[in-house]
Amino acid sequence: MESNLKSQIREFVMENARGKGITELSDADSLISRGIVDSLGIFRLVSFLEESFGVRIPDDEIINDNFQTIDDIDRFVTAKLGAVKGQAPATA
Amino acid sequence: MPYILQQLLTESVRQFPDKPAVWARGRTLTYRELEQRSNQVAHLLRSRGVEKGDRIGIYFPKAVESLAAMFGVLKAGGVYVPLDPLAPADRIAYIISNCAMKGLITNGDRLRGLDASKIPSVEFSLLTEDKANGLDRPDVVSWSELSAFPADHAPSLQATTTDLAYILYTSGSTGRPKGVMLSHQNALTFIEWCAETFSVRSDDHVSNHAPLHFDLSVFDVYNAIKAGATVYMVPDDTAKFPASLSKWMVEQEISIWYSVPSALVFLLLHGNMKAEKLARLRIILFAGEVFPQKYLKQLAELLPHIELHNLYGPTETNVCTYYTVDRERLKTQDKLPIGKACTNTEVFAVDDNDHIVTQPGEVGELYVRGPSVTNGYWADPEKTAKMCVPNRFQPHFQEKMYKTGDLVMLDEYGDYLFLGRRDNxxxxxxxxxxxxxxxxxxxxxxxxxxxxxxxxxxxxxxxxxxxxxxxxxxxxxxxxxxxxxxxxxxxxxxxxxxxxxxxxxxxxxxxxxxxxxxxxxxxxxx
The missing domain is CATH 3.30.300.30 (ANL, C-terminal domain)
Incomplete structure (x- = not known):
């Protein structure tokens, strides 16, 4: 079943995407090459994730591996929430 | 002395045939490979009917082929037009028709995008890859077809330094972008000044952060090639993540960095930059906007041994003034000067009474004259006449000067300070x-x-x-x-x-x- 986390992430990303004229986006599409996330937008996304899910995202985790696609962001945040269980997110 | 840009490459090939000229996404081309590839591109363009002065678009994300394309177009006698790979189809369509583009160097993905948007097509498209589904038609050429063309020499070409080399499209106030025409001489005047001022060396690793349709990239590409150095193109996704970008700078051992200040501010605030890790970095250049003084002070402190230079100049003039950051003066400066004129360029400010400003504290609009200044906008004599005006301060012969629209003030050191714009x-x-x-x-x-x-x-x-x-x-x-x-x-x-x-x-x-x-x-x- 689709996680609530992922749908919230998708909703936030789509809101930004629509403002840039993109109405269709798959969870595996690159947010960078579609022009949705630019260097400023990435920090808005980070603030959204921090506020919505109560995670802290240090600068060295704000990297391509964690933010390339909606799937990546979902995996990354899920890993952070489950970090106590020993899943460490990628860092620069 | 080189008088056309491609001579910079040919000179460096003689000295450094096996050195990498360009790095992009883990791939490199040596100087010899770049020379040969661009010769083949030039022959292929000629075989497709490209003649001197014809406009060829370059429309794909940065890759080593970008340089082969740029030099290839120049060697064919053409004028290259870098297009933003992320620009909307409507804007691309306008540029293609505005400059009556004859051909495109692109990839399958972008070409399919243009086809889907029903953009008026060009006569032919050279793909930087092999033809794939749906593109198997006579006006599309695969990159592999280049191998059929001579690699050891460029087509013969009668060229002079005043021929156009490239056109850069920039935002236009009436709703359509305008094409700034830059000649070989315009670019070389700037490159010669850079070589003298920054002593770019063959062991330099020069970053290329700016997009190719943005004039900062002219420094990166041609200075690296002139010096026999290597230009490192920042991957698009790396550029969006400050921590990835600073790691990339360390890994590629970047020695000369050039970007807009906002990219440096992002690196400073979120990139975890450390001076000891950036061991080879020796020069940081920035241009395009005002560097917020607060962050510049932090950058100067974080990287105490690195030269910092503020370059100023609208696309129409390449770069016309510069200022080298003085760390002592910076401590008390509220505003970073744009400095003094570059070699072989003259700048002056004209006040509201049409007098040239000579005293500290006086304000005027900045004008630029010299061989780095554009001849104007493609197919737009009206805008050209408005911005490239006769030099009324010199009555002896006819010449043009560029009216920047920027208001400046002269300071006590004879440096200009940027105050703002006259327009929107x-x-x-x-x-x-x-x-x-x-x-x-x-x-x-x-x-x-x-x-x-x-x-x-x-x-x-x-x-x-x-x-x-x-x-x-x-x-x-x-x-x-x-x-x-x-x-x-x-x-x-x-x-x-x-x-x-x-x-x-x-x-x-x-x-x-x-x-x-x-x-x-x-x-x-x-």
């Missing part, structure tokens, strides 16, 4: 944006009655863009509808991130939209 041009993340172009995009929607675009000053990126819009029928359109309408016409960085819908826009006593009150109200809210 702004800078956001270093991109030059005419607010009029955004307004024109909004007004092109039949439901929009009035629109004003305003810049809200921002410490990190220079300015954020807001629009205030009045509709014919209130409630008929949403903010997202308007943003999507813009997205089909103007690049991402120009789309207003905030749009306020009002019943009507405030007017001045002369009936014009009162931008000042709108701007003041917006700043107060944010």
């Amino acid at each position: 041009q702004i800078k956001s993340r270093g991109y030059r944006i005419e607010l009029g172009e955004i307004e024109a995009a909004l007004l092109s929607h039949s439901g929009v009655r009035e629109a004003a675009a305003i810049a809200i000053p921002d410490e990190e990126i220079g300015a954020r863009i807001k629009a205030v819009v009045a509709l014919h029928q209130p409630g008929s359109l949403s903010v997202v509808d308007l943003q999507q309408h813009c997205a089909a016409r103007i690049p991402n960085y120009m789309i207003p991130e905030m749009i306020e819908l009002r019943d009507t826009l405030p007017k001045t006593s002369t009936g014009k939209v009162d931008r000042v009150s709108l701007a003041q109200a917006s700043v107060a809210v944010v």
Whole structure:
């Protein structure tokens, strides 16, 4: 079943995407090459994730591996929430 | 002395045939390979009927083939036109028709995008890969077909230094981008000055952060090639993540970095940059917008042994003034000067009484003359005549000077300080944006009655863009509808991130939209 986390992430990303004229986006599409996330937008996304899910995202985790696609962001945040269980997110 | 840009490459090939000339996404081309590939591109273009002065678009994300394409077009005698790979189809279509583009060097993905948008096609397209599904047609050429053409020499060409080399499209106030025509001489004047001032060496690793349609990239590519150095193209995704970008700088052992200040501010604030790790970095150059003094001071402290230079110049002049940061003076400076004229360039400020400014504290509009200055805008004599004006301060022979529209003040050291614009041009993340172009995009929607675009000053990126819009029928359109309408016409960085819908826009006593009150109200809210 689709996680609530992922749908919230998708909703936030789509809101930004629509403002840039993109109405269709798959969870595996690159947010960078579609022009949705630019260097400023990435920090808005980070603030959204921090506020919505109560995670802290240090600068060295704000990297391509964690933010390339909606799937990546979902995996990354899920890993952070489950970090106590020993899943460490990628860092620069 | 080289008088056309491709001679810079040919000279370096003799000295450094096996050195890498360019790195992009883990791939490199040596000087010999770049020379041979560009010779083949030139022959292929000729075989497709390209003649001297023909415009060829370069339309694909940065790759080692970008340089082969640029030099290939020049060697064929053509004029290259770098196109933003992320620009909306409508803008690409306008540029293709505005400069009557004969051919494109592109990839399958972009070409399919153009086909889908029914953009008036060019005579042929050279793909940087092999033809794939749906593109197997006579006007499309695969990169592998280059191997059939001679690699050891370029086609014969009668060229002079005043021939056009490339056209860079920049935001236009009346709603359409304008093509700044740059000649070999315009670029070489700048490159010669750089070589003398920054002593670029063959062991340098020169970054290329700016997009190729942005004039900062002219420094990166041609200075590296002239020196026999290597240009390292920053991968697009790496550029968006400061921590990845600073790691990339360390890994590629970048020694000369050039970018807009906002990229450096992002690196400074979020990149975990460490001086000891950036062991080979020796020069940082920045241009395109004002560097916020607060962050420049932090950068100067973080990287105490690195030269910092502020370069200034509209695309029309390449770079016309520069200022080397003096760490002692920086401590008490409120504003970083744009400095003094570069070699082989003259600048002066003209006040409202049409007198050249000579005393500290006096304010005027900056004018530029010399061989780095453009001949004007492609197919736009009207705009050209407005900006490239006869030099009325020198009566002996006819020559043009460029009117920048920038207000400057002379300081006590003889340096110029940038004060602001005479018109509605702004800078956001270093991109030059005419607010009029955004307004024109909004007004092109039949439901929009009035629109004003305003810049809200921002410490990190220079300015954020807001629009205030009045509709014919209130409630008929949403903010997202308007943003999507813009997205089909103007690049991402120009789309207003905030749009306020009002019943009507405030007017001045002369009936014009009162931008000042709108701007003041917006700043107060944010």
